Amino acid sequence: MNIGKSIGLELGQSTRFAFGEELAALGDVFPTLVVVDGDVGNSTRTEVFGKKYPERFFNAGIAESNMVSMAAGLALSGHISVASSFAAFLTCNAYDQIRMGVGFPHANVKLVGSHCGISIGEDGPSQMGIEDLALMSSIPQMVVLAPCDGVSTRALTRKMLEYVGPVYMRTGRPDVPVIYKDGAAALEIGTANRVREGKDATIIACGLMVAIALEAAAELAKRGVECRVLDMHTVKPIDRAAIVAAARETGAIVTAEEHLLDGGLGSAVARVVTEEAPCKMAFVGVRDTYAESGKPEELLAKYGLTTAEVVAAVERAKR
Amino acid sequence: MTTAAGNGHPSSCLSASHIVTALYFGGFLRLDPKAPHAPDRDRFIMSKGHAAPILYAALAEKGVFSTDTLMGLRKIGDPLEGHPNVRRVPGVEASTGSLGQGLSIGLGIALAQKLAKNGARTFVLTGDGELDEGQVWEAAMAASKYKSDNLVAIVDRNHYQQTGPGDHVLPLEPLAAKWQACGWETYEIDGHDWAQVVGALSRACETKGRPTAILARTVKGFGVTRIVEDPGNKFHGVPLKAKEAEEAIQEIERA
Numbered sequence: 001m002n003i004g005k006s007i008g009l010e011l012g013q014s015t016r017f018a019f020g021e022e023l024a025a026l027g028d029v030f031p032t033l034v035v036v037d038g039d040v041g042n043s044t045r046t047e048v049f050g051k052k053y054p055e056r057f058f059n060a061g062i063a064e065s066n067m068v069s070m071a072a073g074l075a076l077s078g079h080i081s082v083a084s085s086f087a088a089f090l091t092c093n094a095y096d097q098i099r100m101g102v103g104f105p106h107a108n109v110k111l112v113g114s115h116c117g118i119s120i121g122e123d124g125p126s127q128m129g130i131e132d133l134a135l136m137s138s139i140p141q142m143v144v145l146a147p148c149d150g151v152s153t154r155a156l157t158r159k160m161l162e163y164v165g166p167v168y169m170r171t172g173r174p175d176v177p178v179i180y181k182d183g184a185a186a187l188e189i190g191t192a193n194r195v196r197e198g199k200d201a202t203i204i205a206c207g208l209m210v211a212i213a214l215e216a217a218a219e220l221a222k223r224g225v226e227c228r229v230l231d232m233h234t235v236k237p238i239d240r241a242a243i244v245a246a247a248r249e250t251g252a253i254v255t256a257e258e259h260l261l262d263g264g265l266g267s268a269v270a271r272v273v274t275e276e277a278p279c280k281m282a283f284v285g286v287r288d289t290y291a292e293s294g295k296p297e298e299l300l301a302k303y304g305l306t307t308a309e310v311v312a313a314v315e316r317a318k319r
Numbered sequence: 320m321t322t323a324a325g326n327g328h329p330s331s332c333l334s335a336s337h338i339v340t341a342l343y344f345g346g347f348l349r350l351d352p353k354a355p356h357a358p359d360r361d362r363f364i365m366s367k368g369h370a371a372p373i374l375y376a377a378l379a380e381k382g383v384f385s386t387d388t389l390m391g392l393r394k395i396g397d398p399l400e401g402h403p404n405v406r407r408v409p410g411v412e413a414s415t416g417s418l419g420q421g422l423s424i425g426l427g428i429a430l431a432q433k434l435a436k437n438g439a440r441t442f443v444l445t446g447d448g449e450l451d452e453g454q455v456w457e458a459a460m461a462a463s464k465y466k467s468d469n470l471v472a473i474v475d476r477n478h479y480q481q482t483g484p485g486d487h488v489l490p491l492e493p494l495a496a497k498w499q500a501c502g503w504e505t506y507e508i509d510g511h512d513w514a515q516v517v518g519a520l521s522r523a524c525e526t527k528g529r530p531t532a533i534l535a536r537t538v539k540g541f542g543v544t545r546i547v548e549d550p551g552n553k554f555h556g557v558p559l560k561a562k563e564a565e566e567a568i569q570e571i572e573r574a
C-alpha cells in the first residue's frame with residue numbers, strides 16, 4: 001500500500017491484526033471476557049484469543065444470527081462478550097439479533113466487524129462492509145468505532161472492553177499506515193483527535209481515510225490552504241464539540257469515510273453542523289453503489305476515495 | 320390481563336399453561352423470588368414472547384413481584400410490556416418478541432452456567448411456528464456441539480401459528496426426527512398431562528452429554544371452548560371480551 005508514503009508515514013499492521021493480538025493480550029486483564037466467532041477467526045483474528053483461551057472461545061459456525069444471540073446470552077450472564085465476523089455478515093445477517101439481543105437489552109456485547117470498506121480488494125463486493133456504520137448507528141445507545149491504524153485499534157480495543165454496554169468496532173483487511181507512531185493510549189471513546197492543525201478548513205475522517213486526509217492536507221498546504229484533520233474514530237456518540245469548533249474556527253468541513261455516504265460519518269457530522277454551526281461542507285465516501293473486485297488501491301481510486309478527491313472536496317467546500 | 324389491555328395473545332398463553340406452571344411450581348426452576356438476579360439461578364426464557372402474560376403471571380404468583388401489578392399489562396409507563404423486556408421486569412431473562420432468538424440466547428446463558436460451574440440450567444419455551452426460523456436450528460446444532468446438557472428446549476406444539484395451521488404455513492414434520500438428527504434427547508408428550516410434563520422435565524434434568532427437546536402436544540386456547548373450537552385460529556392475537564373472559568374463567572375453574 002502506497003497510501004501515506006508521500007508524507008513519510010510508515011506502513012503498519014492492519015487494524016484486524018492489531019485487534020486480534022490486543023484481544024488475546026487482554027485475556028487476563030478481563031477474566032470475564034469470552035469470544036464468539038462465525039468460522040472466520042483466522043480472518044477476524046479472534047483465533048489468537050481462541051488459541052490462548054480455548055475454554056473462553058466459541059466457534060458458532062457459519063451462523064451469525066445464532067452467534068450474536070449466544071453472545072447476548074453470555075453477556076446477560078455477566079460476561080464481556082465479543083462477537084466477531086466480517087462487518088458485512090455480522091451487521092447485515094444478524095441485524096435483528098443485534099437489535100433484540102444487544103441494543104434493546106443494552107447488553108455488554110462488543111461486536112467487531114472485519115473487512116470493512118472496499119479496501120479488502122479482490123474478494124469483491126459480497127464481502128465488503130460498506131453499510132456497517134449506518135446500520136450500527138441506527139441501534140440506540142450503540143457506540144460505533146472506526147479506528148485508523150493498528151496502534152489506535154489496540155488502544156480502542158482496551159477502551160471498548162472497559163466500557164460497559166454495546167459497542168461496534170470495524171476493522172480492515174489491509175496493512176495500513178501508522179498514524180499514532182507515538183502511541184494512542186490517550187484516545188478516549190467519543191473524543192475526536194486532532195492529527196493536524198489548520199485554520200482554513202477541517203477534514204474529518206475515520207479509518208483508512210485519516211491517512212488519505214493527511215496526504216490531502218499536505219497537498220493543500222502547498223497551495224496555501226491549511227487544514228485541520230480530525231481522526232473521528234468514534235462515529236457514535238459523535239464529538240459534537242470538536243465539530244462545532246471546526247465549523248466556527250475553520251469555516252469549512254469535509255468528511256472522508258470508507259463507507260456509503262448514506263448514514264455514516266458524513267451524515268452524523270452534517271447533523272451536528274446543521275444544528276449548531278452551519279458551514280459549507282463536502283463529502284467523500286462511496287456514492288450509492290457497490291464496488292467490484294480489484295486491488296485495494298485500484299478500488300479506492302475508482303470509487304473516489306483518494307487524496308485528489310479529498311483535495312477537490314476541500315476546494316468545493318471553501319468556494 | 321389481555322382483556323383489560325384490550326389486546327394480546329391469550330390463546331398462546333393457555334397452550335403453555337401446564338408447561339410454565341410445572342417449571343415454576345413443580346420444583347424445576349430454582350429461582351429465589353427474593354433474589355431474582357442471583358448468579359446461580361436457573362433461567363427460563365419465554366422465546367415466544369407474545370405469551371408474556373403467562374410469564375408475568377407465573378413470576379407474580381412466585382412472588383418476584385406483586386400480583387397487583389399484573390393489570391398494568393401493555394399500559395404506557397408500565398414495565399409489563401406486550402413482550403418481555405429484560406431491562407424492566409425482574410425474572411425476565413431475555414427480551415423476546417422477535418421469534419426464533421430465545422434458544423440461541425439460552426444457549427449463551429447455558430454456556431456461561433457451564434463456565435461458572437454452578438450447576439444451573441436454562442429452559443427455553445418456543446412456539447411451534449417459531450421453529451420456521453432458521454436460527455432455531457443453528458442453535459440446535461451449536462448446543463449439540465457444546466454438549467449443553469443444562470439446556471432444555473420445550474416446544475409448545477399447538478399446531479397453529481398466526482395465519483393458520485402450521486401444516487399449511489410451513490410443515491415441520493417429522494419434527495422429533497429433526498431434533499434427534501441435531502443430536503438432542505427428544506421427548507414427545509401431552510403438554511396438558513401433568514404427569515407427562517413433570518416426567519419429561521425430570522428426565523431432561525438427568526440427561527448427561529446432550530441437550531433435551533420436549534415436544535409438548537398442546538391445544539391453542541386450552542381450557543376455553545370458545546377458542547379451542549375456533550377452526551380458523553382467528554383468536555391468535557385477539558383477547559376475549561369482558562363477558563367472554565368471565566365465562567372462560569368460570570369454565571377453567573370448573574375443570
Ligand SMILES: Cc1ncc(C[n+]2csc(CCOP(=O)(O)OP(=O)(O)O)c2C)c(N)n1
Pocket residue numbers: 330331334367369416417418419445446447448449450475477479480481539
Ligand atoms: C420474527 C417474527 N416474525 C413474525 C412475528 C409475528 N408473530 C407473532 S406470534 C406469531 C405466530 C407464532 O406462532 P407459534 O410460534 O406457533 O406460537 P403460538 O402458536 O404458541 O402462539 C407471529 C408470526 C414475530 N413476532 N416475530
Ligand SMILES: [Mg+2]
Pocket residue numbers: 446447448475476477478479480
Ligand atoms: Mg403454535
